[in-house]
Amino acid sequence: MEKWYLMTVVVLIGLTVRWTVSLNSYSGAGKPPMFGDYEAQRHWQEITFNLPVKQWAKFINPDWIALHTSRGYESQAHKLFMRTTVLIADLLIYIPAVVLYCCCLKEISTKKKIANALCILLYPGLILIDYGHFQYNSVSLGFALWGVLGISCDCDLLGSLAFCLAINYKQMELYHALPFFCFLLGKCFKKGLKGKGFVLLVKLACIVVASFVLCWLPFFTEREQTLQVLRRLFPVDRGLFEDKVANIWCSFNVFLKIKDILPRHIQLIMSFCSTFLSLLPACIKLILQPSSKGFKFTLVSCALSFFLFSFQVHEKSILLVSLPVCLVLSEIPFMSTWFLLVSTFSMLPLLLKDELLMPSVVTTMAFFIACVTSFSIFEKTSEEELQLKSFSISVRKYLPCFTFLSRIIQYLFLISVITMVLLTLMTVTLDPPQKLPDLFSVLVCFVSCLNFLFFLVYFNIIIMWDSKSGRNQKKIS
């Protein structure tokens, strides 16, 4: 591409913002004995290093990972090391995927591609969690993105391989598994199950099985060990939800303490059923009409369904929804920007606990300014731009006066942003009343949940009403 230097500049800006955020505090800094995610990652390094012995880390500093004696180790040099590993992982896996994705977008000018890359790289949620709170989400999200890239460009085998790596890195990626499965299945059906389709199906199955076997091989030695791993990965004993998270069960809990009323297995069944009911329509449509655009939107709605209805969801899981939304930024800039702002806001209690208020505010503002200048989002709020044209036409068959959809959405946006700003100000400046110490966290979760429900409905509408006739209408008009 001719403007490669601008893309390099964009990547450098992304890296700079990431590193400056990492200069701040991390999760559990100076808070023994539990510490936080930072200590968790260090602990995992301790375990994986010490039991079997490897050579590489001796070169750096053995004190950081000495078995047992390094619990709670905190020093400036160690912090630098940990932050550098996150940056390198990001640079090798996530960032190239984003750049390649933006370069492969069709029907967009080079300038818009670069602007798109800038906005995705400036998404505050991922930066704050990975570089502030401290996690390695960019690895799993990066692999998932490579998967999406591969499959959208018809390199199905490589795409599936990448996605299997993503799942085996972090089991949360299973949120994305269904759309991948449905899309690939749909492709196989389209090619005809008797001929090429069947061959493709077999190849895909082999790749998936092979990658899982390779990753899990060391743990297959005993049945008990395998079960132990599974129990650690899917902690069904831990309950419907933990702490405050912006999903249905937590919000419901405000009015009716379902966590205490209902027995554990009923909660499991309830959550399972509601999750699958909410994502079934989109997935079925994807199998019957596989398209790249439908795939991306189904990723969004599936992940969102899982987030809202599933078991033991953490607030950080919203990142799994944010990644697909970033991918559709160029198609519906207004709604995507809105969603991404809400997703960052929903993690506010966590970010405040990690003392990341300043980076949060700054990165959110930077992201907002980038989106506004790149996409002129406030000019793209017509029905057609919001991809709701076919929906409104269908509704207008029964309700001829239904012409004010876009204005409603604009007002909702305004209300949503004002509420978020007010809640942020209140949480930061005021103290909660004595009787309700968690008031602000619960309010944040509740408001975010309402927003997410609205988005769930919106994205499902787009998927269901996105038909070939809709596309023909666009061409005619």
Next chain:
Amino acid sequence: MAALTIATGTGNWFSALALGVTLLKCLLIPTYHSTDFEVHRNWLAITHSLPISQWYYEATSEWTLDYPPFFAWFEYILSHVAKYFDQEMLNVHNLNYSSSRTLLFQRFSVIFMDVLFVYAVRECCKCIDGKKVGKELTEKPKFILSVLLLWNFGLLIADHIHFQYNGFLFGLMLLSIARLFQKRHMEGAFLFAVLLHFKHIYLYVTPAYGVYLLRSYCFTANKPDGSIRWKSFSFVRVISLGLVVFLVSALSLGPFLALNQLPQVFSRLFPFKRGLCHAYWAPNFWALYNALDKVLSVIGLKLKFLDPNNIPKASMTSGLVQQFQHTVLPSVTPLATLICTLIAILPSIFCLWFKPQGPRGFLRCLTLCALSSFMFGWHVHEKAILLAILPMSLLSVGKAGDASIFLILTTTGHYSLFPLLFTAPELPIKILLMLLFTIYSISSLKTLFRKEKPLFNWMETFYLLGLGPLEVCCEFVFPFTSWKVKYPFIPLLLTSVYCAVGITYAWFKLYVPVLIDSAIGKTKKQ
């Protein structure tokens, strides 16, 4: 929605650039800060808690007040805001006090004062009209200039990490330049006079201002061949200029004159007891001079021309700032540097007098004055290179030749600022920001002048690319070698000398056309 659109200034790229860099500055708040942070805290304390008569005598802290009175008044005003953040920082005896609120206040004060810089950049963008190559926004000279000034690497590093208040001072300078371009000479002169009383380092460029205002403002017309028309001298203008300068100086130095403290103030402002070079040699002519002296002395020792007992033990490259003597080449005195500087700026001044080319010629002369003073000055700090880089940015979007010189000067000058940030967490920041600025500036200027011959020849390209391996050697390879203990100054020495070569080259390249022009002018006259 329409209101929101207007409010957010859709399509207003300048606001987006300014806001973007401001947010980046906010992210840089928790970075390392140098002793300059304590310097300014101390000045807040001095101006807040002591009467004026004590300001230039107070010496509890080693960081005594050594800027002109306007800056002291500026600190005084700031201190009245500071007391709402943390009262303790205003105590003169609280040395090295740096609570989180103090840090926040100081950092925000720098970010806030940069508003003046942003305004000045906006005014400058209105004045320049470079080549119009394409219709795309990113190819317009205004856009490129805005990025080069607002996102200037040196300014970001010096102000928002190292900690200084250069932003608004350079804003004043750029604003005065813009006013001169807009033919509002009185305002330009006034702004410059104010600037001088904020930070006296701008004395370096006073000759350019003085000669330009005298020649192009006080003489209202020229003869047809461009030479001076003596009869068009306007007494009114001279007197009004003089009055402005006098009033500003009176406002600034008046109180201290009344207190009979002028000698003390001047001794604080011009401390000549410091050495020829800063602890880390600024990459100017004297760095090359020192290096040559060292090389000759080593050769002399090896070849037994010199007696080891006669060589002074103290090395110029250790971290102390004292007066040293050279071993082989003659020692340099402050007077010698002054004479060299004057000789260096004289040709450009003559050119400005005999062949004025309007504001552009003035800008060129100003850049040359700043660069020549950097080259030959006494105890020059490497941050002074910004004094040449920022005005040169205005020239760079005009002509391809200027763009080429600008890029060499900027890249080398910015690289020479690297030793200012020596801590590990800031290493990725300085490398990333440097790459950001360098890649952008080179590519955008190349695109702007793509229809002319290439900006760099092979030698220049090679030299600029050599900065990469130099950085790798100094920061990544050297610390792990055995030389780190024996010769710890080698990375600084290498950086200084390598950059000095580049800056000297840029200085020559900028000067040669001026000399040729003035030579042609003289032959024409004859």
